[in-house]
Amino acid sequence: MVYSETSKSVENVGDAGSVDESKLWIRAYEQMLKIRVFEEHVNELYRNAKMPGLAHLYTGEEAVAVGVCEALRRDDYITSTHRGHGHCLAKGASIDRMFAELLGKEPGYCRGKGGSMHIADQETGNLGANAIVGGSTALATGAAMSSKMRGTDQVTVCFFGDGALGQGVLYEAMNMASLWKLPVIYVCENNLYNEYTHFSETTAGEMDARPKAFGIHTEEVDGQDVRAVYSIAHRLVERARRGEGPAFMLCNTYRYHGHHVGDIQRSYYRSKEEEQLWMTQRDPLQLLSSWLVEQHLADLETFEQIEQRVRAEVAAGVEFALTAPFPDPSEVDRDVYA
Amino acid sequence: MSMLSTTAGQESYGSGRDQQMREITFGQAIREALAEEMRRDPKVFIIGEDVAEAGTVFKVLTGLVDEFGPSRVIDSPISEAGITGLGVGAAMTGMHPVVDIMFGDFIGLAMDQIVNQAAKVHYMSGGKLKVPLVVRTTLGATRRSAAQHSQSLHAWVSHVPGLKVALPSTPYDAKGLLKTAIRDGNPVIYFEDKMMYQLKGLVPEDEYTIPFGVADIKRPGSDISIVATSSMVHVALAAAEILDKSGISAEVIDPRTTFPLDKQTLVESAKKTSRAIVIDEGYERYGVTAEIASVIADGAFYYLDAPVKRMGAMDVPVPFSPVLEDLTVPTATSVAELAKTLCGRS
Numbered sequence: 001m002v003y004s005e006t007s008k009s010v011e012n013v014g015d016a017g018s019v020d021e022s023k024l025w026i027r028a029y030e031q032m033l034k035i036r037v038f039e040e041h042v043n044e045l046y047r048n049a050k051m052p053g054l055a056h057l058y059t060g061e062e063a064v065a066v067g068v069c070e071a072l073r074r075d076d077y078i079t080s081t082h083r084g085h086g087h088c089l090a091k092g093a094s095i096d097r098m099f100a101e102l103l104g105k106e107p108g109y110c111r112g113k114g115g116s117m118h119i120a121d122q123e124t125g126n127l128g129a130n131a132i133v134g135g136s137t138a139l140a141t142g143a144a145m146s147s148k149m150r151g152t153d154q155v156t157v158c159f160f161g162d163g164a165l166g167q168g169v170l171y172e173a174m175n176m177a178s179l180w181k182l183p184v185i186y187v188c189e190n191n192l193y194n195e196y197t198h199f200s201e202t203t204a205g206e207m208d209a210r211p212k213a214f215g216i217h218t219e220e221v222d223g224q225d226v227r228a229v230y231s232i233a234h235r236l237v238e239r240a241r242r243g244e245g246p247a248f249m250l251c252n253t254y255r256y257h258g259h260h261v262g263d264i265q266r267s268y269y270r271s272k273e274e275e276q277l278w279m280t281q282r283d284p285l286q287l288l289s290s291w292l293v294e295q296h297l298a299d300l301e302t303f304e305q306i307e308q309r310v311r312a313e314v315a316a317g318v319e320f321a322l323t324a325p326f327p328d329p330s331e332v333d334r335d336v337y338a
Numbered sequence: 339m340s341m342l343s344t345t346a347g348q349e350s351y352g353s354g355r356d357q358q359m360r361e362i363t364f365g366q367a368i369r370e371a372l373a374e375e376m377r378r379d380p381k382v383f384i385i386g387e388d389v390a391e392a393g394t395v396f397k398v399l400t401g402l403v404d405e406f407g408p409s410r411v412i413d414s415p416i417s418e419a420g421i422t423g424l425g426v427g428a429a430m431t432g433m434h435p436v437v438d439i440m441f442g443d444f445i446g447l448a449m450d451q452i453v454n455q456a457a458k459v460h461y462m463s464g465g466k467l468k469v470p471l472v473v474r475t476t477l478g479a480t481r482r483s484a485a486q487h488s489q490s491l492h493a494w495v496s497h498v499p500g501l502k503v504a505l506p507s508t509p510y511d512a513k514g515l516l517k518t519a520i521r522d523g524n525p526v527i528y529f530e531d532k533m534m535y536q537l538k539g540l541v542p543e544d545e546y547t548i549p550f551g552v553a554d555i556k557r558p559g560s561d562i563s564i565v566a567t568s569s570m571v572h573v574a575l576a577a578a579e580i581l582d583k584s585g586i587s588a589e590v591i592d593p594r595t596t597f598p599l600d601k602q603t604l605v606e607s608a609k610k611t612s613r614a615i616v617i618d619e620g621y622e623r624y625g626v627t628a629e630i631a632s633v634i635a636d637g638a639f640y641y642l643d644a645p646v647k648r649m650g651a652m653d654v655p656v657p658f659s660p661v662l663e664d665l666t667v668p669t670a671t672s673v674a675e676l677a678k679t680l681c682g683r684s
Contacts, residue, residue, distance in 0.1 A: 077431065121466075140427060141427060142424035143430065146427065146431040
């Protein structure tokens with residue numbers, strides 16, 4: 001087993017019985033479910049040939065995006081990745097405009113010019129998903145430098161996967177972030193696979209030794225446990241906001257689907273048993289719902305209501321996108337220059 | 339060599355022909371542009387290797403850190419990709435960074451940040467995000483710096499939609515174009531000929547900017563058009579002197595920016611003279627000369643009395659030995675010889 005052996009146990013995040021606490025976790029559940037159901041529909045749109053191109057599904061990793069983004073303000077920044085739908089939704093993107101972008105439609109977040117891998121939403125602080133692995137690490141660090149220079153207390157979160165640990169620019173950026181105490185949190189989602197290759201075949205030494213070498217405060221967390229992710233993210237974000245410098249969160253998680261929606265035959269790089277184990281034993285939605293029930297903070301009816309609401313919202317979003325117009329051909333050479 | 343732009347009247351500086359001029363170097367002109375823009379806009383800052391106390395290896399930025407402090411003139415690690423990427427991120431969030439890449443050869447290290455990030459952010463975001471970033475770097479051989487410190491790689495970035503590329507050839511142009519670059523809402527790659535830093539020229543006391551996409555006729559003529567960029571403008575002017583002695587009147591035109599490109603001025607000149615040579619210090623193959631020659635051939639086809647010719651740097655890595663290095667760059671003599679051939683005077 002690779003998951004959670006070295007992860008910290010869930011931290012005590014306070015009085016589980018308080019009203020605010022209950023609201024926070026029920027909201028987190030709803031946010032995670034939104035991502036889960038959104039990605040189900042993306043997969044369906046692909047299988048029914050209604051979506052151009054491919055998409056990289058976030059299913060299984062929901063607790064990372066939601067746990068981290070719940071600790072952020074609306075005006076805090078994030079940068080995302082090719083596997084970015086979860087980050088965008090967790091930071092506040094609307095489902096209908098997300099789907100519209102995925103289908104290359106005019107009302108999409110980027111007017112259909114970005115697609116699944118490039119969703120940017122300035123209004124929610126999303127500086128954009130980046131389809132170059134590690135491509136946003138310096139950008140996020142620059143955004144953090146900008147906040148510091150402009151005298152705001154905005155924090156930037158840079159999401160990336162284990163694959164980005166192979167990219168040199170990450171290390172250049174972390175070096176400068178530490179030198180200049182920039183308010184940036186590097187969130188590494190270790191979903192075990194660089195595309196179709198297990199990270200152990202690509203990554204020498206220990207992952208957490210890398211940020212530590214730059215003097216960056218580093219914490220490892222069970223990325224399937226949204227309460228643990230939130231608790232650490234909250235602490236690190238507030239620390240950065242106070243000017244105490246960057247941090248690195250190593251989140252151990254798992255990608256339920258293949259590298260992208262077309263990656264169906266996966267037996268050459270991972271087993272069905274491994275997938276089943278994560279889906280049945282380590283599912284972030286199940287872990288949270290079980291805990292909420294145990295703590296008497298929610299009952300089955302709560303979850304049913306949430307599910308109905310989310311499914312209705314996602315279905316409406318898909319419908320909106322399917323019926324939305326494509327961009328006018330005159331758009332093709334607009335926005336090349338500001 | 340000192341020269342005044344013959345079409346200075348097009349530019350947007352204040353008091354017209356009464357204005358006070360003084361002679362400063364190319365390097366001083368760049369420093370003045372940066373200092374003025376940093377005074378005007380607190381969001382402008384400089385980041386790069388040895389830009390602060392050292393004032394860069396070329397001493398172009400000497401003194402700026404004294405006025406603006408180390409938080410706006412930032413000495414960085416030797417991390418070209420990192421600092422360019424930081425610049426992109428800072429530009430996306432409200433700052434106006436000027437990233438210093440010491441040698442143009444080093445943009446290879448920063449190419450993903452320039453090409454895949456800076457150039458595409460505005461378009462990919464559907465026009466929502468902007469990257470008002472300037473990357474200052476150098477070009478030019480004959481400094482005896484060998485293959486990794488001598489290239490002129492401006493064709494690489496001129497190729498990529500989303501980028502603008504400026505190539506000043508005089509102190510006057512250097513200052514006016516850099517101020518425009520800093521005020522532009524797009525990523526601009528600004529190339530300085532490293533052999534030109536001590537070149538003197540007249541520059542107005544008053545503030546001025548030079549719009550992008552406006553070519554400058556550095557010397558009017560009637561028999562042949564020599565389109566030249568950056569370092570090659572001076573080679574072209576020297577060639578024009580040689581040609582003048584043979585009774586050939588050469589017009590020397592400097593596009594000043596490869597994108598946006600002032601196609602109209604280039605084509606009009608070729609229509610007038612009926613012959614054109616394009617020279618540029620980038621590698622000749624697939625180079626800036628090819629693009630400009632094609633523009634002229636297309637636009638002035640029915641007016642041309644000879645094929646449009648082009649001269650770039652020789653297609654070899656720049657050699658160290660002076661005897662070899664000098665062979666790789668167009669010279670006034672070689673340009674004049676080609677011009678004479680085109681004019682049927684060889």
